[in-house]
Amino acid sequence: MKSFLKEILSTSIYLLTVLLLTYLFVHFVGQRTQVVGSSMESTLSDGDNLLVDKITYRFHKPERFDIIVFPFQYEENTYFIKRIIGMPYETVQIDRSGNIYINGEILPESYGREVIADPGLAIEPITLGEDEYFVLGDNRNNSTDSRDPSVGVIHRKKIMGRAFVRIFPLNKLSKIQHQ
Numbered sequence: 001m002k003s004f005l006k007e008i009l010s011t012s013i014y015l016l017t018v019l020l021l022t023y024l025f026v027h028f029v030g031q032r033t034q035v036v037g038s039s040m041e042s043t044l045s046d047g048d049n050l051l052v053d054k055i056t057y058r059f060h061k062p063e064r065f066d067i068i069v070f071p072f073q074y075e076e077n078t079y080f081i082k083r084i085i086g087m088p089y090e091t092v093q094i095d096r097s098g099n100i101y102i103n104g105e106i107l108p109e110s111y112g113r114e115v116i117a118d119p120g121l122a123i124e125p126i127t128l129g130e131d132e133y134f135v136l137g138d139n140r141n142n143s144t145d146s147r148d149p150s151v152g153v154i155h156r157k158k159i160m161g162r163a164f165v166r167i168f169p170l171n172k173l174s175k176i177q178h179q
Contacts, residue, residue: 033049038139040138049168064087066162067082068135069161083111083138085100086102088133095119113138133154
């Protein structure tokens with residue numbers, strides 16, 4: 001009987017340790033998320049499963065072109081994945097030809113799938129404050145992003161982490177390239 005109780009106690013401690021480590025990993029290190037929709041095509045596709053790195057931004061600030069994950073403010077348990085275009089203290093504007101300007105100069109970038117048809121809020125200059133970021137989906141004409149008032153600028157404290165690796169589908173297993 002003693003060995004049976006000892007075995008139960010040992011197994012219980014083992015299971016609690018595994019659960020605790022899993023909890024700590026998901027909340028502080030990384031988390032799995034699934035891409036829903038086509039706003040990040042062709043970089044990320046609908047159905048891609050990603051690991052989100054929650055540690056990197058504890059040691060340094062987000063950088064331009066990082067692909068980040070953040071919660072959608074109007075729907076619980078809904079997260080957006082977008083690319084950082086504008087950084088704190090910069091002024092972002094998109095003209096009617098789809099050109100992106102940072103502080104009055106065209107941003108050289110090739111992530112956009114197509115020319116932006118609707119500059120949205122960014123038709124007027126948007127000056128970012130401390131810890132504010134302007135984000136766009138790579139599929140610019142099929143993305144709800146900082147151009148839309150329902151998203152707007154993203155505050156640093158809202159950034160959950162950055163996309164780190166695509167884990168599914170297995171034939172697309174790869175580290176996510178940000179720069």
